[in-house]
Amino acid sequence: MKVTIDGHEIEVAPGTTILQAARMIGGEVVPPAMCYYSKLKGTGGKCRCCLVDVTKGSEADPRPMPKLMASCVTGCQDGMVVASKASERVKEARNAVTEFLLINHPLDCPVCDQAGECDLQNLSFEHGKLQQRFIEDKRTFEPEDIGDKIQLHMNRCIVCQRCVEVADQLTDGRVHGVLNRGDHSQISTCVSAAIDNEFSGNMIDVCPVGALTDKTFRFKSRVWFNKPFDAHRDCDKCCGKTTVWMFGNEIQRVTARKDEFHEVEEFICNTCRFDKKDVADWVIEGPRKFEKDSVINQNKYFGKTDKVVIDTEKGILQGRDIDRKKISMAEIDYNEKIDGNPVNSKKNG
Numbered sequence: 001m002k003v004t005i006d007g008h009e010i011e012v013a014p015g016t017t018i019l020q021a022a023r024m025i026g027g028e029v030v031p032p033a034m035c036y037y038s039k040l041k042g043t044g045g046k047c048r049c050c051l052v053d054v055t056k057g058s059e060a061d062p063r064p065m066p067k068l069m070a071s072c073v074t075g076c077q078d079g080m081v082v083a084s085k086a087s088e089r090v091k092e093a094r095n096a097v098t099e100f101l102l103i104n105h106p107l108d109c110p111v112c113d114q115a116g117e118c119d120l121q122n123l124s125f126e127h128g129k130l131q132q133r134f135i136e137d138k139r140t141f142e143p144e145d146i147g148d149k150i151q152l153h154m155n156r157c158i159v160c161q162r163c164v165e166v167a168d169q170l171t172d173g174r175v176h177g178v179l180n181r182g183d184h185s186q187i188s189t190c191v192s193a194a195i196d197n198e199f200s201g202n203m204i205d206v207c208p209v210g211a212l213t214d215k216t217f218r219f220k221s222r223v224w225f226n227k228p229f230d231a232h233r234d235c236d237k238c239c240g241k242t243t244v245w246m247f248g249n250e251i252q253r254v255t256a257r258k259d260e261f262h263e264v265e266e267f268i269c270n271t272c273r274f275d276k277k278d279v280a281d282w283v284i285e286g287p288r289k290f291e292k293d294s295v296i297n298q299n300k301y302f303g304k305t306d307k308v309v310i311d312t313e314k315g316i317l318q319g320r321d322i323d324r325k326k327i328s329m330a331e332i333d334y335n336e337k338i339d340g341n342p343v344n345s346k347k348n349g
């Protein structure tokens with residue numbers, strides 16, 4: 001089947017979704033995705049970030065689809081033509097969805113461990129507004145303890161339900177899920193039971209925001225101060241292939257390896273993630289390469305940067321000139337009066 005996205009034609013197998021086809025093309029045409037996760041079945045269709053405009057349904061039925069479609073759950077048809085980033089309508093819709101997601105999301109990036117690798121931050125950077133139109137109070141939740149390894153910060157949750165799918169598909173006893181409906185929806189353990197399954201830590205990796213973070217790494221460092229290295233170890237529970245985040249010689253955090261779409265390559269077990277923080281536990285392969293735009297990529301930009309010219313001498317002289325004007329009495333008009341009184345009464349008197 002042939003499908004065209006933003007002018008790029010690609011051949012795909014039946015059953016491929018528009019989002020998957022866009023990922024095969026890569027680059028700018030790839031719609032953002034906050035709930036779809038290719039490694040988890042049944043994800044997608046919840047956040048509406050990935051909306052696209054289907055301008056031609058198929059070769060057999062070329063009518064455009066009247067509404068914007070969620071690309072992660074819409075299958076490709078032969079001859080389909082799709083507008084993603086190229087469409088103004090799509091851009092407006094993504095801006096609106098971003099604004100909607102931010103209605104209740106706290107602006108606590110300066111203290112959030114996810115900052116720097118947060119999908120919502122990236123989405124806001126491209127589609128967010130500078131102003132907030134929402135004047136009502138944000139939705140807030142009482143803190144809930146869901147175990148000694150994972151920190152739940154429900155105020156930040158966008159209810160994408162990826163973590164529920166991890167619990168369903170990777171662990172053998174799901175004890176948490178979405179409680180309530182509408183704007184009361186929340187992720188919770190029904191009986192406040194600890195999530196202590198051996199693969200539960202993967203919820204941290206799939207959470208697109210800072211709602212689920214690693215308690216063993218909490219407030220230790222901003223992610224961009226850590227140096228990520230690919231590492232592996234013999235593990236009888238998982239693949240043992242991870243990224244270790246180092247600060248000097250100390251391993252501060254262990255995560256699964258993530259691809260350019262910010263999805264894990266392979267899920268890892270809690271032992272590798274939480275209990276192996278000694279350099280001797282790992283075979284370090286080398287620095288981790290990131291393809292995704294991220295603050296973690298600092299100093300690794302591919303784009304050409306303009307040379308910064310600082311003319312110190314000129315700057316200093318200019319500064320001095322401005323200061324001199326500010327403090328010099330010579331600049332004051334002695335004849336000027338304020339409220340009928342001369343500014344310099346001595347000279348005028």
Ligand code: SF4
Pocket residue numbers: 156157158159160161162163164187203206207208209211212
């Ligand atoms: S806690 Fe994170 S992964 Fe789970 S539903 Fe909320 S945002 Fe999604």
Ligand code: FES
Pocket residue numbers: 032033034035036044045046047048049050051070071072073
């Ligand atoms: S990624 Fe498609 S609806 Fe969320």
